[in-house]
Amino acid sequence: MRIIGFGKMKKRLAALAAAALLCTGGIVFFARGGSALPAQAKSDRIPIYSVEPSDSQAKPIALTFNCAWDNGDVQTILDILKQNEITATFFLVGQWAEKYPDSVKAISQAGHEIGNHSYSHADFATLEEKQLVEEISKCSSAIEQITGRVPEFMRPPSGSYSDASIAVIERMGMTPIQWDADSLDWKSVSARQIVKNVTKKAQPGSIVLLHCGAKNTAAALPNLIAKLQKDGYTFTTVGKLIYRDNYSLDHAGRQHLQQDTASGKDSKGSASSRSSESSKDSRSQSQSEPALTPSSASSKSSKPEKESSSSGSTDEEDVVVSEEVIDGVVVAS
Numbered sequence: 154m155r156i157i158g159f160g161k162m163k164k165r166l167a168a169l170a171a172a173a174l175l176c177t178g179g180i181v182f183f184a185r186g187g188s189a190l191p192a193q194a195k196s197d198r199i200p201i202y203s204v205e206p207s208d209s210q211a212k213p214i215a216l217t218f219n220c221a222w223d224n225g226d227v228q229t230i231l232d233i234l235k236q237n238e239i240t241a242t243f244f245l246v247g248q249w250a251e252k253y254p255d256s257v258k259a260i261s262q263a264g265h266e267i268g269n270h271s272y273s274h275a276d277f278a279t280l281e282e283k284q285l286v287e288e289i290s291k292c293s294s295a296i297e298q299i300t301g302r303v304p305e306f307m308r309p310p311s312g313s314y315s316d317a318s319i320a321v322i323e324r325m326g327m328t329p330i331q332w333d334a335d336s337l338d339w340k341s342v343s344a345r346q347i348v349k350n351v352t353k354k355a356q357p358g359s360i361v362l363l364h365c366g367a368k369n370t371a372a373a374l375p376n377l378i379a380k381l382q383k384d385g386y387t388f389t390t391v392g393k394l395i396y397r398d399n400y401s402l403d404h405a406g407r408q409h410l411q412q413d414t415a416s417g418k419d420s421k422g423s424a425s426s427r428s429s430e431s432s433k434d435s436r437s438q439s440q441s442e443p444a445l446t447p448s449s450a451s452s453k454s455s456k457p458e459k460e461s462s463s464s465g466s467t468d469e470e471d472v473v474v475s476e477e478v479i480d481g482v483v484v485a486s
Contacts, residue, residue: 198316198319198320199319199331199402199406200308200309200314200319200328200329200330200331200406201328201329201330201331201360201395201402201406201408202331202332202333202360202405202406202407203332203333203356203358203359203360203405203406203407203408204358204360204394204395204396204407204408205357205358205407205408205409205410206357206358207410211357211387212357212384212385212386212387213357213358213386213387213388213389213393213394214355214357214358214359214360214361214381214386214387214388214389214394215241215242215359215360215361215388215389215390215391215393215394216234216239216241216242216361216363216388217241217242217243217244217268217308217330217332217360217361217362217363217391218230218241218242218243218244218363218364218365218370219243219244219246219270219308219362219363219364219365220243220244220245220246220249220250220253220256220270220364220365220366221246221249221270221274221310221364221366222249222364222365222366222367223365223366224249224252224253224256224365224366225366226365226366226367226370226371227253227256227259227260227365228256228259229371230365230370230371230374231259231260231263231265233371233374233375233378234263234265234374235263237375237378237388239378239388240264240265240266240388240389240390241265241266241388241390242265242266242267242268242306242390242391242392243260243265243266243267243268243365244267244268244269244270244306244308244330245257245260245267245268245269245270245292245296246270246271246272246273246274246292246310247269247270247271247272247273247288247291247292247293247294247295247296248272248273248274248295250292250295250296250299251295254299257296257299257300258299258300261299261300261302265390266306266390266391266392267296267300267302267304268304268305268306268307268308268330268391269289269292269293269296269304269306269307269308269327270292270307270308270310271288271289271292271307271309271310272287272288272289272291272292272295273288274310274311275288275310276310276311276313277309277310277313277314277315277318278309278313278314278315278318279315280318281317282317282321285317285318285321285322286321286325289307289321289322289325289327290325292304304327305327305328305392306327306328306329306330306391306392307322307325307327307328307329307330308329308330308331309322309329309331312331312332314329328395330360330391330395331360331406332359332360332361332362333354333356333359333360333405333406333407334350334351334354334355334356334359334360334361334362335350335351335354335362336350336351336361336362336363336364336370336373336377337350338363338364338367338368338369338370338373339364339367341367341368341369342369343369344369344372344373344376345373345376347363347369347370347373347377348373348376348377348380351377351381352377352380352381352384355381355384355386357386358394358407358408360391360394395408396408396410399411399412
């Protein structure tokens, strides 16, 4: 048996106590939202950001519109989509739906897909399970009362989520959806810049983030559609774009269809089960969409009813001032 002197014992006990204190401090730091990790970087589970088409020649893309502010441009957006025979996906905040039921009806009656964007645009990375359930269920209930349909897809507000929130969304029978092509229209950039922002990031299977109530989104939409069509893209909804079964998610949240081992054929079934290959590297994506109110945490973008840019340049031009040709397509600036 090895006998340790009292002096050495005291030193070892002191070292162990210091290590325990350091570990505890680190846990408290991250539990309190230490700045080393952005909000949604706490999640090992990730939503769907984009889709790898099973047909390598296909170029599907889904336009999505978040509705959380006003409804002044909703009808214009619906008219533009109708003129171009495009069906899109609209993610509605429950409070917005209750405030603008006629707009919700118009979106639904035009044949567009409607998703859940929470009831009050709360930060899903910070809510407890009971609060998450309430935010999701109240929003779905508001939408169902107006349209008669329960949303199938859920987009966490501000792109912020946690392991717990994704787990709750899935347990409630919904699919969490993000985006990989941010228009940055919420920064009030020009119509021309909106087109550039989307087209430089778009890829086959992309999900595009746009907003109703943003300054220049409606003005940019015709040119954005024309440019994407010129580049060979075809438009679809999130529900028709994503895989429902036999798929994996890579570190960027991109879906990949897995071959059906039984039949040897690709499968796009209706079940919600999935095999996730997501790694912790994917958790470093920074938040893109702003919060609904300026009362959010200071580390996150915040926005009152009309949003101003908190980073990068803000274009305060009127809707259409001039035109520019981008790859043969006339774009309003």
